[in-house]
Amino acid sequence: MPNMIVCVKQIADPEAPAGSFRVDESANQVVPAAGVSQVVSPFDEQAVEAALRIKDAHGGKITAISLGKSFVMDVIKKPLSMGSDELILLQDPAFEGADSRSTAYALAMAIKKVGEYDVIFCGRQAADWDAGQVGSGIAEFLGIPSVTVAKKVEFLDGKVKVERVTSDGYEVIEVSTPALITISNELGEPRYPKLKGIMAAAKKEVPTWTAQDIGADASQLGTAGARIKLLKVFQPVKEGKCEIIEGESPEEAAANLALKLREAKLI
Amino acid sequence: MADNKGVMICGEITEGKLAPITTELLGGGRKLADTLGEELSAVLIGSGIGDLATEAIAFGADKVFVVDDPLLADYRTDSYVAVIEKVVKEVSPNIALMGQTAMGRDLAPRLAFRLDTATSMDCLELSIDPDSKLLLQTRSVYGGNAMGTYVCEGTKPQIAAVRAKAMDPIEKDDSRKGEVVTIDAGLDPSMIRTTVVDKVKEEVEGIKLEDAEVIVCGGRGMGSTEAFQELEALAKLLGAAVGATRPPCDNGWVPAGMQVGLTGKIVSPTLYIAVALSGASQHMAGCSGSKNIIAINKDAEANIFNEARFGVVGDYKKVLPAFTEKVKELLAG
Numbered sequence: 001m002p003n004m005i006v007c008v009k010q011i012a013d014p015e016a017p018a019g020s021f022r023v024d025e026s027a028n029q030v031v032p033a034a035g036v037s038q039v040v041s042p043f044d045e046q047a048v049e050a051a052l053r054i055k056d057a058h059g060g061k062i063t064a065i066s067l068g069k070s071f072v073m074d075v076i077k078k079p080l081s082m083g084s085d086e087l088i089l090l091q092d093p094a095f096e097g098a099d100s101r102s103t104a105y106a107l108a109m110a111i112k113k114v115g116e117y118d119v120i121f122c123g124r125q126a127a128d129w130d131a132g133q134v135g136s137g138i139a140e141f142l143g144i145p146s147v148t149v150a151k152k153v154e155f156l157d158g159k160v161k162v163e164r165v166t167s168d169g170y171e172v173i174e175v176s177t178p179a180l181i182t183i184s185n186e187l188g189e190p191r192y193p194k195l196k197g198i199m200a201a202a203k204k205e206v207p208t209w210t211a212q213d214i215g216a217d218a219s220q221l222g223t224a225g226a227r228i229k230l231l232k233v234f235q236p237v238k239e240g241k242c243e244i245i246e247g248e249s250p251e252e253a254a255a256n257l258a259l260k261l262r263e264a265k266l267i
Numbered sequence: 268m269a270d271n272k273g274v275m276i277c278g279e280i281t282e283g284k285l286a287p288i289t290t291e292l293l294g295g296g297r298k299l300a301d302t303l304g305e306e307l308s309a310v311l312i313g314s315g316i317g318d319l320a321t322e323a324i325a326f327g328a329d330k331v332f333v334v335d336d337p338l339l340a341d342y343r344t345d346s347y348v349a350v351i352e353k354v355v356k357e358v359s360p361n362i363a364l365m366g367q368t369a370m371g372r373d374l375a376p377r378l379a380f381r382l383d384t385a386t387s388m389d390c391l392e393l394s395i396d397p398d399s400k401l402l403l404q405t406r407s408v409y410g411g412n413a414m415g416t417y418v419c420e421g422t423k424p425q426i427a428a429v430r431a432k433a434m435d436p437i438e439k440d441d442s443r444k445g446e447v448v449t450i451d452a453g454l455d456p457s458m459i460r461t462t463v464v465d466k467v468k469e470e471v472e473g474i475k476l477e478d479a480e481v482i483v484c485g486g487r488g489m490g491s492t493e494a495f496q497e498l499e500a501l502a503k504l505l506g507a508a509v510g511a512t513r514p515p516c517d518n519g520w521v522p523a524g525m526q527v528g529l530t531g532k533i534v535s536p537t538l539y540i541a542v543a544l545s546g547a548s549q550h551m552a553g554c555s556g557s558k559n560i561i562a563i564n565k566d567a568e569a570n571i572f573n574e575a576r577f578g579v580v581g582d583y584k585k586v587l588p589a590f591t592e593k594v595k596e597l598l599a600g
């Protein structure tokens with residue numbers, strides 16, 4: 001029975017209306033918008049789903065791991081309420097200021113501490129900074145193979161069969177275990193937690209590990225372990241001058257639109 | 268580290284030709300190399316590369332490293348990372364660029380971690396800082412809601428993955444001269460831990476979205492597979508490709524390959540007709556390069572009207588048939 005690990009990140013809801021998004025350019029920070037809730041990054045929920053489908057078929061154990069600064073317990077426990085067995089939180093000031101590399105290092109060290117693993121799942125990218133790197137980084141730190149942007153994962157004995165999305169379809173890849181797989185939305189909807197799962201998750205004790213707990217080398221963590229620096233974050237200005245085409249009726253407006261496009265030599 | 272010199276691009280080959288991303292990277296890389304007064308090289312990896320090296324030179328490369336080996340016929344993480352790692356160690360480039368493609372997305376981070384340096388993914392703009400001479404890497408973050416500019420100060424090479432269509436190829440010039448260097452892949456097959464057992468094409472019929480000059484795109488508001496057939500009819504008239512936002516793909520109304528956006532296709536047509544889609548930042552990330560966006564949406568407040576040049580506020584069920592009819596009439600006469 002496979003031992004599985006899923007890395008999940010807590011982020012601000014990426015589907016909040018574009019208008020609510022603000023950056024503070026002087027502080028180089030994204031300003032948390034009032035009323036925007038925290039969620040598990042959507043691809044990470046799908047990564048949990050991918051692991052659960054394997055568990056449904058083969059049994060096994062799923063351990064979710066999350067590194068963060070201010071966890072909202074109801075939110076970050078979602079992998080448990082969906083059906084994962086364990087959740088481990090990584091929290092320590094030493095992790096702060098991390099780039100993809102230092103995040104991957106910390107997660108890889110935590111995974112080593114968990115010990116046994118056949119398949120590690122990540123999302124294809126965290127839906128805040130959209131880096132799309134941490135999965136490959138964990139695999140590199142652990143020295144195991146990775147397959148990225150998967151839409152289907154099957155567990156076979158000693159190997160995993162993965163459908164990897166490409167620009168014109170997909171490729172079917174077999175990879176030896178242990179392996180790291182990153183999951184894309186083509187996998188399909190993650191399941192809703194059942195009431196029983198939510199209640200069990202609420203009661204579940206969740207350990208928090210620090211840098212020391214995972215035996216991490218401080219020079220590899222947070223800002224010290226980062227190889228890249230964010231110089232500035234900004235919002236591109238949009239002109240936003242749409243000409244609304246009117247008409248007596250929707251049909252007339254539609255015809256006027258066609259005429260307008262003709263006039264502008266667009267059709 | 269100070270002796271790292273030159274800009275290197277990792278080319279991609281599809282069906283025996285240089286992929287569009289390759290000439291785009293050569294165009295973008297050429298500018299950076301000229302700014303730095305350094306050389307532009309290209310690495311071409313595959314099996315049976317033939318004279319594509321000459322073509323890369325015509326598109327701007329000063330030097331082309333060719334790694335041709337039957338083991339490199341398919342992209343596989345382990346073999347490609349090992350080969351590029353080898354080339355990078357021999358050449359010591361200052362900057363290495365790849366595409367934000369199925370290959371580059373996979374390759375760039377793994378290579379960066381292996382070399383103990385960093386990469387920025389999905390870059391839209393690259394420039395050289397006049398003082399530090401370092402590569403300023405500007406990329407889309409937060410689903411396209413913002414941009415971030417990054418710099419890799421202490422390690423080399425500086426690696427960036429570049430979004431499709433973010434850079435322009437230079438005019439092909441067959442008289443350009445350059446050097447072709449063959450490098451031995453030196454692969455041990457046992458280190459390749461994945462096998463490609465099948466490749467499945469799910470290509471939608473007709474014009475490819477990436478190449479289309481006109482695109483008709485439907486969103487969640489379309490509501491069904493049948494509704495997309497109406498879009499097909501309009502697309503046929505206009506010689507357009509049909510795209511979709513993510514919900515129609517996730518719901519199975521249309522194939523996943525039709526998704527336009529941050530995690531779908533990047534398109535830049537002259538005309539983009541957006542029907543019953545709200546204009547979420549992650550969708551716009553894939554189509555904001557369109558020259559003219561037209562919106563049909565029943566909600567006057569929808570974000571797509573901030574992006575569009577012309578729009579009609581109304582139910583597509585009423586607007587679309589009348590629009591298609593009028594277009595037909597105009598094109599006929």
Ligand SMILES: Cc1cc2nc3c(=O)[nH]c(=O)nc-3n(C[C@H](O)[C@H](O)[C@H](O)COP(=O)(O)OP(=O)(O)OC[C@H]3O[C@@H](n4cnc5c(N)ncnc54)[C@H](O)[C@@H]3O)c2cc1C
Binds near residue numbers: 126127488
């Ligand atoms: C990390 C990440 C990556 C993503 N990548 C992508 C991506 O690559 N591509 C993508 O598209 N999305 C992507 N998304 C999803 C994206 O955030 C939006 O959820 C999605 O684009 C919304 O699609 P939509 O506009 O069709 O639907 P909605 O936002 O639901 O909008 C539907 C619109 O249709 C209008 N409408 C409804 N009925 C009618 C009618 N009868 N007539 C006229 N108008 C009508 C409504 O007014 C509304 O504006 C991603 C999300 C995340 C978090």
Ligand SMILES: Nc1ncnc2c1ncn2[C@@H]1O[C@H](COP(=O)(O)O)[C@@H](O)[C@H]1O
Binds near residue numbers: 047107
């Ligand atoms: N702080 C984190 N905690 C747990 N997992 C993470 C964290 N950051 C990234 N990941 C995992 O790595 C994937 C890719 O993240 P990124 O490279 O940041 O886009 C995410 O989808 C998660 O699965």
